Amino acid sequence: MAHQYTAVLWNRQKKIYDVIIILGILLYLVGFIAISQILKPEITEESLIIRSTGSLAVIMLHLILAIGPLCRLNKNFLPLLYNRRHLGVGMFVIAGIHGVFSILQFHTLGNVNPLISLFTSNTNFGSLHDFPFQILGFFALVILFLMAATSHDFWLSNLGPRFWKSLHMMVYVAYALIILHVMLGIVQSEPSTVLVGLLGVGLGGLITLHLLSGFKEAKYDKEKSVNQSGFVLVGEIDKIPENSAVTIVVNGEKVAIYKYNGKLSAVSNVCKHQNGPLGEGKIVDGCITCPWHGYQYLPENGCSPPPFDEKLATYDLMVDKGKVYLNPKPFPEGTSRPPVNLTSD
Amino acid sequence: MIRPLRKRHRLLWIIIAVIIPIVFVNAYLASEKHIRPNNAALDDSGNGIGEVILSDDGHFSYKIHEVNEKFNLTVVLNKPYPSPSVALYIGPAGKDYNENFIILGQLTTSQRYQYNLGGALENKQLLVYDPLKDETFVSIKL
Numbered sequence: 001m002a003h004q005y006t007a008v009l010w011n012r013q014k015k016i017y018d019v020i021i022i023l024g025i026l027l028y029l030v031g032f033i034a035i036s037q038i039l040k041p042e043i044t045e046e047s048l049i050i051r052s053t054g055s056l057a058v059i060m061l062h063l064i065l066a067i068g069p070l071c072r073l074n075k076n077f078l079p080l081l082y083n084r085r086h087l088g089v090g091m092f093v094i095a096g097i098h099g100v101f102s103i104l105q106f107h108t109l110g111n112v113n114p115l116i117s118l119f120t121s122n123t124n125f126g127s128l129h130d131f132p133f134q135i136l137g138f139f140a141l142v143i144l145f146l147m148a149a150t151s152h153d154f155w156l157s158n159l160g161p162r163f164w165k166s167l168h169m170m171v172y173v174a175y176a177l178i179i180l181h182v183m184l185g186i187v188q189s190e191p192s193t194v195l196v197g198l199l200g201v202g203l204g205g206l207i208t209l210h211l212l213s214g215f216k217e218a219k220y221d222k223e224k225s226v227n228q229s230g231f232v233l234v235g236e237i238d239k240i241p242e243n244s245a246v247t248i249v250v251n252g253e254k255v256a257i258y259k260y261n262g263k264l265s266a267v268s269n270v271c272k273h274q275n276g277p278l279g280e281g282k283i284v285d286g287c288i289t290c291p292w293h294g295y296q297y298l299p300e301n302g303c304s305p306p307p308f309d310e311k312l313a314t315y316d317l318m319v320d321k322g323k324v325y326l327n328p329k330p331f332p333e334g335t336s337r338p339p340v341n342l343t344s345d
Numbered sequence: 346m347i348r349p350l351r352k353r354h355r356l357l358w359i360i361i362a363v364i365i366p367i368v369f370v371n372a373y374l375a376s377e378k379h380i381r382p383n384n385a386a387l388d389d390s391g392n393g394i395g396e397v398i399l400s401d402d403g404h405f406s407y408k409i410h411e412v413n414e415k416f417n418l419t420v421v422l423n424k425p426y427p428s429p430s431v432a433l434y435i436g437p438a439g440k441d442y443n444e445n446f447i448i449l450g451q452l453t454t455s456q457r458y459q460y461n462l463g464g465a466l467e468n469k470q471l472l473v474y475d476p477l478k479d480e481t482f483v484s485i486k487l
Contacts, residue, residue: 106456110461165350169357183373196373199369203366211362218355253347275347
């Protein structure tokens with residue numbers, strides 16, 4: 001966590017995740033090259049590299065962008081989220097190989113600087129059909145580079161969460177550029193209904209997932225009203241799973257109410273690392289554990305265990321007739337609040 | 346995510362859901378209608394000084410653009426030459442290949458090539474020439 005930047009917290013899950021990423025990449029590239037050699041034996045090595053890495057980067061980007069909404073729709077997808085950053089950096093490396101080989105193939109054979117050639121060899125900006133699609137890919141690659149280069153927590157801490165998050169939300173701009181880059185590239189170089197169809201399925205699927213999860217969250221983002229005693233009804237105790245949480249919105253943000261070892265505690269739902277949804281995590285080793293990157297907090301006081309120093313706001317709870325109520329007034333971050341003991345209720 | 350970020354995500358995806366499919370479908374429809382001539386990859390939008398011209402041997406199309414009083418040549422090789430040593434040269438007009446010709450670059454695979462021709466084209470010509478076989482394929486007076 002944020003105590004120091006020197007050690008990446010490698011654990012077994014992260015290593016398995018990375019092995020799967022590398023094996024998946026190798027399997028795809030080998031498969032693509034083998035099938036291409038059978039179907040199009042005349043294809044050059046450069047074209048093989050450009051096409052295999054380009055298609056793989058697009059597939060990886062779709063997977064990366066699907067993980068977030070999938071997790072919000074179904075918690076079973078959360079393990080995919082855990083090391084998504086490495087998947088993103090891997091995708092940038094693949095996209096970078098595609099970009100470099102494309103420039104070598106298409107823009108280094110004349111006597112004009114390759115980057116100047118990239119921007120001047122096609123100036124049909126007024127034509128959708130002949131639009132210079134390579135330029136779109138170039139700008140997408142620049143965005144992906146900035147994201148990959150600043151993906152480490154060091155940059156999150158130094159750039160500040162607001163700027164860092166805004167920078168990384170540029171992935172949606174990159175995605176739009178890449179969809180148009182691929183679509184116009186297919187149209188101009190090798191029109192194929194199958195490829196256009198596959199791209200359309202990916203685009204449609206991703207839009208559907210994001211809109212579904214977005215509107216689902218909008219439903220839960222509605223504020224709970226405060227009753228006469230100043231408390232907010234959370235719900236029935238039995239509806240809170242053991243070692244897990246439910247969330248409600250008060251004061252414009254979610255609060256996570258955790259049940260563990262016959263006790264209830266409430267903390268802010270927003271992880272200090274990257275605003276991860278703590279209410280979708282679990283109690284692991286006595287700590288609330290963020291589902292995104294494994295940051296941990298003690299439920300009683302919202303503090304990360306030593307030597308880490310992140311702190312969350314805490315809240316008071318009360319239980320009456322099997323129902324849980326929350327005082328919406330937050331205590332300062334790291335304030336210890338006695339949990340509600342369910343066994344004595 | 347915090348609530349403002351969730352809102353921003355929703356808004357971004359609504360925008361993507363509206364704009365990208367429209368461009369996507371229009372690009373596909375444009376490709377359906379479009380029949381590409383051999384020289385379509387060249388810029389024929391009228392911002393260069395010359396027209397798109399097919400070489401005498403039909404191997405490539407070319408166009409000369411003027412940018413800031415300098416000339417750029419774009420070549421789209423539609424049909425590769427039989428020898429890998431074939432290259433494009435520029436030199437004095439009306440002459441066979443000699444040591445005064447400057448190589449612009451090789452013409453190998455079928456694709457787009459771009460060359461900087463400098464500031465003055467009077468009394469010059471382009472040669473597609475194979476130095477190994479000492480064979481000239483095309484001569485273009487500039």
